Amino acid sequence: MNHKTRKLIYNILFYMGSALLVVVVTIPLYWMISTSFKSKGALMALPIQWIPKNPTFNSYKKVFSLFPFARAIANSAFITVMYVVITVLSASMAAFAIAKIRFKGAGVIFAMYLASMMIPVQITLIPMFIIMNKFSLINTYTSVISPAVFKAFAVFLLVQNMRALPDDYLEAAKIDGAGMFKIYKDVIMPMMIPTVATLSITTFMEAWNDYLWPLVMLSDKNKMTLTLALNTLNGQYDTEYNVLMAGSLISMIPIIIIYIIAQTQMKQGITVGGVKG
Amino acid sequence: MTNMSKEKKRIIQAIPFMLPSIIGMVVFSFLPIIMATALSMTDWSGLEKFTIHTIPEHFIGLENYAHLLTHQEFWNTLLHVIYYIVLYIPLGFVFSMIIALILNTEKKFTGVMRVLFYIPVLTSWVAASLIWKWVLSSQYGVINSIIGIFGMKGPDWLTNKYWAMPGIVLASVWKDMGYYGLYIFGGLRGIDPTYYEAAKVDGAGKFRTLISVTMPLLSPTLFYCLIMSLINAFQLFPQVLIMTEGGPNGATQVMVERIYTYAFSYFKMGYAASYSWLLFLIILILTLAQLKGQKAWVHYES
Numbered sequence: 001m002n003h004k005t006r007k008l009i010y011n012i013l014f015y016m017g018s019a020l021l022v023v024v025v026t027i028p029l030y031w032m033i034s035t036s037f038k039s040k041g042a043l044m045a046l047p048i049q050w051i052p053k054n055p056t057f058n059s060y061k062k063v064f065s066l067f068p069f070a071r072a073i074a075n076s077a078f079i080t081v082m083y084v085v086i087t088v089l090s091a092s093m094a095a096f097a098i099a100k101i102r103f104k105g106a107g108v109i110f111a112m113y114l115a116s117m118m119i120p121v122q123i124t125l126i127p128m129f130i131i132m133n134k135f136s137l138i139n140t141y142t143s144v145i146s147p148a149v150f151k152a153f154a155v156f157l158l159v160q161n162m163r164a165l166p167d168d169y170l171e172a173a174k175i176d177g178a179g180m181f182k183i184y185k186d187v188i189m190p191m192m193i194p195t196v197a198t199l200s201i202t203t204f205m206e207a208w209n210d211y212l213w214p215l216v217m218l219s220d221k222n223k224m225t226l227t228l229a230l231n232t233l234n235g236q237y238d239t240e241y242n243v244l245m246a247g248s249l250i251s252m253i254p255i256i257i258i259y260i261i262a263q264t265q266m267k268q269g270i271t272v273g274g275v276k277g
Numbered sequence: 278m279t280n281m282s283k284e285k286k287r288i289i290q291a292i293p294f295m296l297p298s299i300i301g302m303v304v305f306s307f308l309p310i311i312m313a314t315a316l317s318m319t320d321w322s323g324l325e326k327f328t329i330h331t332i333p334e335h336f337i338g339l340e341n342y343a344h345l346l347t348h349q350e351f352w353n354t355l356l357h358v359i360y361y362i363v364l365y366i367p368l369g370f371v372f373s374m375i376i377a378l379i380l381n382t383e384k385k386f387t388g389v390m391r392v393l394f395y396i397p398v399l400t401s402w403v404a405a406s407l408i409w410k411w412v413l414s415s416q417y418g419v420i421n422s423i424i425g426i427f428g429m430k431g432p433d434w435l436t437n438k439y440w441a442m443p444g445i446v447l448a449s450v451w452k453d454m455g456y457y458g459l460y461i462f463g464g465l466r467g468i469d470p471t472y473y474e475a476a477k478v479d480g481a482g483k484f485r486t487l488i489s490v491t492m493p494l495l496s497p498t499l500f501y502c503l504i505m506s507l508i509n510a511f512q513l514f515p516q517v518l519i520m521t522e523g524g525p526n527g528a529t530q531v532m533v534e535r536i537y538t539y540a541f542s543y544f545k546m547g548y549a550a551s552y553s554w555l556l557f558l559i560i561l562i563l564t565l566a567q568l569k570g571q572k573a574w575v576h577y578e579s
Contacts, residue, residue, distance in 0.1 A: 003482060010483045017375045024372070025393055028451060031419045032408045048422045094298035097291040104284050109295070116306045118564050120512060122533050123553040126316065126540050127309035130327045150301025180290045209401035211515045212533075216541065227403040234407055234519060241411045248404035255399045260392060 036060070036246040043241055059242040060250075066237065069247065071222055072229035076208060077254075079144050079225055083207035084200050086148040091199070092192065095158035096184045100170060110159060113152040121212070129216055143217040144225070148207075154199055161195040162188065201262050208255050226251040316550035317341055323546035341551035351555070354532050357442060361531070362510045364446040369454060369506060370499075376458025378487075381465045394455035402452070402515035409448035410435065410520050420447075438528035441521050445529060448516055453509075457502050464498030465491070497571070504567040511559050532556050 035043070037055040045053075063069050094113075098106045128147070129138075137143040165188065173183045189196070211227050218224050224232065230247050237243055319335035321327075345351045376394050380387050397405060412418050413434040421431030434444035472494065476486045492499075514533035517523060523530040523538070532552065540549035 003480075006482045006484070014378070018379050021372060021375050021379070022390070022393070024451065025397065025455075027419055028408050028412045029396060031412055035411065044417060046417070048417055048419065090297040090301065093294040097294035101287055101291045101294065103287040103291040105288070106291070109299070112302070116302065118561060119306065119310065120553075120557055120560050122512065122536055123313050123550075123557045124305065124309035125536070126323075126546055126550050126553070127312035128305060129540075130312065131304065131308065134327065147301070147305050149297050150305045152302075152306075155298065180294070184294070205399060209399075209403075211402055212537070227401045230401075230403045230407060231519065234403075241407075241414075244407045245411065248400075248407050251404050252396070252400050256392075256396060259395065259399055263392065 032245045032248055035241055036249055038242045040240060040242060043239075059240075059246040062240075062243050063233070063247045063250065066243065067229055067233055068222055069229055069250070072224050072226050073250070073254075075141075075223060076226040076251075079141055079214075080204055080207040082141070082145045083148045084203045086145060087151045087154050087203045088196055088200060090149045091151055091154035092158050092189065092196065093184065094155050095162050096188055098155070099159045099162035100165075100167075100183075100188060101180065110155075113155050117152045117156065125212070125216065132217065137217075139218055139220045139223060141223065144210075144214050147213070148203075151203070154203065157199055158192065158195060161192060165191055197262070197265075201258070204258060205255060313550050313553060316547050317554050318551075319547040320545075321547045322544045323540060324544050335547065337547075341548050342555075344548070345551060345555065350530070350535070351552075353527070354530050354535055357529060357531050358510055358513065360442050361446055361449075361513060362507065364443055365449055365510060366503070366506060368446065369450045369457060370502075372450060372454040373457035373461055373502070376454055377461035377465055380458065380462040391459070394458055396455070397452045398455045400452065403519060405448060405452050406516045406519035409444070409451070409516075413444045413447070435521050436525050438525050441525060441529045445513075445516050445520055448520065449513075452516075453506075457506070460502060461495065461498055464495050467498075468494050500570050501567065504563055504570070508560055508563050511556060511563075 034050065034052060036059050037057070038049065038052045039054060039056055039058065042049055042052055042054065097103065098110050132138050132143045137146075169187050169191070170183060173187045178187070209227060210225075211231070214225050214228050215231065218228055221232070230244070230251060233244060233247055315332045318338055318341065319332055320337050320340075321331055321335040325331070376390075379390055380394075400408075412420055415421055415431065415433040415436065418431075418434075420434070424431035432440040434440045468491065472490050473486065476490045481489065512533055513531045514537070517529050517531055517534045518537065521529045523534050533556070536549045536552045536556070539545045539552060
């Protein structure tokens with residue numbers, strides 16, 4: 001086999017693999033969209049309808065009538081935004097103290113933060129349930145949002161990036177008589193915008209798609225997030241896939257839009273890592 | 278003296294900045310771990326009020342652990358996770374690698390591809406599970422319809438005890454491959470182009486370069502992906518709860534699903550807590566392997 005044929009074979013295999021992969025990714029998404037426009041009867045039609053014969057918007061209307069779905073969207077939006085804001089504020093303040101004030105003991109505290117990253121959420125689940133119950137916070141937004149105050153990974157990310165900032169800025173601001181809070185707000189944070197943006201996106205994804213913690217905390221229909229709303233619909237109407245698919249699609253759109261905006265805003269492209277939904 | 282007061286001043290300056298985070302660490306990390314440890318040695322149900330007396334009143338020592346380790350159920354959940362891993366790792370590796378290679382061609386369409394491959398990652402597990410439950414429907418699902426085109430009959434995926442886990446694996450690979458693909462792509466970008474030039478000079482073809490140059494240089498990245506996949510495999514949860522609820526006949530029961538069920542359906546909080554400690558132990562071992570491996574790889578590179 002000469003060089004050219006080998007290259008050709010490689011290219012053919014590569015493009016076939018790519019095409020296959022695109023199909024694999026797209027089919028479930030396409031099937032969701034297609035199903036959401038079907039009537040209940042068309043769901044059970046055989047052979048299956050790849051393109052709905054009589055497309056209808058009924059499932060979209062039904063999602064909102066079967067469940068306070070608009071409410072769930074608002075709940076998700078509120079909880080997620082609060083979660084992101086609290087994570088960024090609390091983590092950036094702690095990171096500032098660790099990386100820039102460099103008080104005695106900062107190293108020990110940072111090591112504890114790193115160690116706590118190894119602890120899986122499942123182990124803290126039951127005790128946190130008990131704690132929330134003690135404070136009568138079950139079925140409140142606070143219970144879902146408050147754990148944002150301690151996100152070890154966020155602190156880690158911010159400390160790494162703040163350490164890379166030269167101390168000259170800080171010293172200059174100090175000489176100008178700026179207090180620590182002013183330095184944090186006006187000197188350090190403006191330089192951290194790229195990191196904060198990446199952190200906000202990953203945290204947004206995490207909070208928007210979170211399942212286990214809200215599931216344990218919220219049982220009131222009017223307080224449920226989108227993932228819980230979908231979960232509840234699945235429990236009650238588990239054969240009405242047109243409705244479930246419409247709901248799924250609605251839940252996906254905001255996060256996809258935010259991701260695309262973030263991608264185009266940051267030219268070098270963000271590497272959203274470390275967090276999985 | 279001045280040094281001392283300077284240090285003191287720094288601590289005082291740091292306090293307001295550290296306070297929210299430290300309180301969070303105590304309430305949401307320290308205290309829960311202590312409580313989980315204590316609870317794991319009790320037979321507390323979770324239905325009675327939790328007070329300061331709960332632990333001593335319900336204390337049973339290491340009985341929960343003994344019960345867990347001597348009963349088939351725990352070992353079965355481990356077997357289920359291993360079944361998942363054996364299918365998930367090779368499939369996930371091949372697909373993620375292809376995604377990384379596609380993105381690395383830097384052709385015009387890769388921007389669109391990047392978003393497309395990332396859509397499953399952005400999707401919540403609840404939505405993804407619902408989509409896949411329907412995709413895998415044995416009668417009305419797309420997968421079996423496609424299999425049907427080739428004249429074969431697809432399995433009853435989620436209702437068959439042998440096929441339920443492969444069904445969950447398909448959904449998981451679909452959801453995760455964009456994440457790992459993008460991560461490996463980052464690794465590919467980090468490879469010094471002079472290696473490729475050297476390979477070209479030596480007359481290596483594309484496939485040869487991939488196997489002999491790219492893969493070894495990529496091994497730290499791939500090792501990280503492997504460990505992360507393993508950790509995530511042991512934490513398998515939402516897809517199982519929504520797609521099969523651990524069924525059929527317990528064939529897809531996994532650790533987190535058991536923890537959740539024991540705590541919030543069977544009301545055996547103490548037992549669930551001991552379960553979660555065993556999970557933590559497994560994850561800890563994997564994390565330490567990752568840290569150790571990382572050092573070895575870094576050494577290898579230099």
